[in-house]
Amino acid sequence: MTLPRTDTRVTYATGALEERSTVLHVEPVGDRIAVLTESTSVHPVDASWPDQGADVAEIVIGGRTATIVDCVVGATDGRSLFLGSDIPARPGDDGWTFVVAHLVDADSGLNPAEGDEALLRADADTRGTLSIGHTACHLASLALNRAVADRWTKETRLDALGSPDFDAAAISSSTIEPFGSVDVFRLNKSLRRKGFTTEGLTGDLPDLARAIDAQLSEWIDTAASVTVERDGELLTDLRHWVCDLPGGAARIACGGTHVTSLAELGRVTVDLASTTVDGTDILTMTTRAVR
Numbered sequence: 001m002t003l004p005r006t007d008t009r010v011t012y013a014t015g016a017l018e019e020r021s022t023v024l025h026v027e028p029v030g031d032r033i034a035v036l037t038e039s040t041s042v043h044p045v046d047a048s049w050p051d052q053g054a055d056v057a058e059i060v061i062g063g064r065t066a067t068i069v070d071c072v073v074g075a076t077d078g079r080s081l082f083l084g085s086d087i088p089a090r091p092g093d094d095g096w097t098f099v100v101a102h103l104v105d106a107d108s109g110l111n112p113a114e115g116d117e118a119l120l121r122a123d124a125d126t127r128g129t130l131s132i133g134h135t136a137c138h139l140a141s142l143a144l145n146r147a148v149a150d151r152w153t154k155e156t157r158l159d160a161l162g163s164p165d166f167d168a169a170a171i172s173s174s175t176i177e178p179f180g181s182v183d184v185f186r187l188n189k190s191l192r193r194k195g196f197t198t199e200g201l202t203g204d205l206p207d208l209a210r211a212i213d214a215q216l217s218e219w220i221d222t223a224a225s226v227t228v229e230r231d232g233e234l235l236t237d238l239r240h241w242v243c244d245l246p247g248g249a250a251r252i253a254c255g256g257t258h259v260t261s262l263a264e265l266g267r268v269t270v271d272l273a274s275t276t277v278d279g280t281d282i283l284t285m286t287t288r289a290v291r
Contacts, residue, residue, distance in 0.1 A: 002114060003076040007234040008100040009039035012055070012257055014228065016041040017124055023061070023116040027081055032069065034081065034101040035059060035112050042122050043130075043257055044071040044100045047087050052134055052176040052256040055122040059102055062116065066108035073235070074101040091236040098236050127257060129178035132289050134256045135226055136268050137174065137181035138241050140287040141167040142250060143215040144270075147208050154195025160250035169194055170283070176256065180288040187281040198281060205272040216268045219245055223263035228254075266291035 004024045011019050019041035027034045042057040054071035074083040075098050082088060089096040102120070104110055112118070145163040152164040159165040170185035187198045224244045229251070231237045241254040243262070259265065271286045 003078055003081060004036055004038075004097050004099055005078065006038075007098045007236050008037070009233045010100065010235050011039060011041045011233075012043045012122065012127075013230055013239055013255075015257070015260070017122045017127065019120045021118055021120065023112050023114055023118050025081070025114060026112050028106065029083065029101075029103065031106050032103045033106050033108075033110070033112070034074070034083065034103055035110075035118070036074070036081075036099050036101055037118050037120065040100045040102070040120050042068060042071045042100065042102060042120050043127070044073050045084070046255055047073045047075075047084050048090075049174075049255075051137075051174040051181075052130060055130075056126040057102075057120065057122040059104060059110065059112075060119040060121070061110055061112050064110050066104040066110040068102045068120075069105060070103040072101050072103070074099045100235060126178070128259075130176055131257045131259050132265055132291075133176045133178055133180045133287075134254070135241070135243075135258045135262070136179075136265055136287050136289045137176060137183065138250075138252050138254070138258075139216060139219060139243070139262070139265075139268065140181070140212065140270055140285065141183065141252075142245075143212040143219070144208075144285060146215060147211045148196075148201075151197045151201070152195050153197060156194055156196075160252055161245065161247065166196065169196065172282075179290070180286065183285045183287070185283040185285070187283055201283070202274045205274065209270055209272045212270050212272075213268075216270070220262045220265055220268060222246060223261055226258050226260055226262065228258060264291075265289045 021037040021039040025036040043055045057068040075087045149163045157165045172184045172186045175182045229240045240251045268289045
């Protein structure tokens with residue numbers, strides 16, 4: 001078997017939904033088959049930060065069409081293929097190639113082979129709802145940082161707009177959903193040692209949510225443009241979400257998909273809730289866009 005020696009070229013970052021490409025490798029994975037192509041328009045689940053799920057998509061080879069039941073980032077050392085959480089390396093490690101693996105059911109009747117031409121096609125509606133959710137997520141994180149800026153008593157890392165970066169300091173997980181996201185923050189001792197004041201936060205949540213909603217409304221009313229800037233076309237090349245907000249362009253490292261204008265979001269609101277898990281205070285921000 002021949003495993004790729006060049007990272008997959010990805011076109012979904014520029015909004016592409018379809019891509020014709022050459023099959024480079026086919027490998028059984030349980031009751032599925034992993035199909036690796038030279039390039040792809042299908043957004044995969046990232047191994048290190050799986051916030052945005054895979055596109056709903058299909059693959060066409062030799063006139064036969066199969067549903068892509070999952071799409072994940074994989075890596076190979078030239079001898080073996082590792083998928084998702086089983087990857088033992090990081091992008092940039094010597095001797096490793098990072099790829100997008102399109103998984104289809106083994107009994108789909110596709111029968112792909114190395115050298116075949118494949119048409120990869122992502123569903124536009126699903127992509128659109130997740131792109132709205134991901135852009136809304138970034139915008140809400142910036143608004144949250146601004147809303148809690150006065151709770152910092154020490155200097156800390158600043159976000160893309162110059163506010164103390166609570167999101168980066170406290171984030172535990174982020175899940176992009178159709179038309180929104182769910183972000184979970186740990187208000188632990190480490191965060192307090194960095195200078196963030198958690199006292200009285202729970203009681204302030206209604207006021208914070210209103211402040212965030214107002215900031216989101218102000219930004220969305222500008223219909224600011226949104227772009228994805230890339231250092232290159234490969235899966236492992238750095239990409240940034242860039243939004244021309246009042247006062248300057250916000251840039252956040254991101255491998256997901258996005259809308260092209262804040263006008264596409266409609267009205268965006270957040271809900272803030274606090275809980276305690278295993279003795280640690282947790283803040284959950286649920287973001288929703290209503291068009």
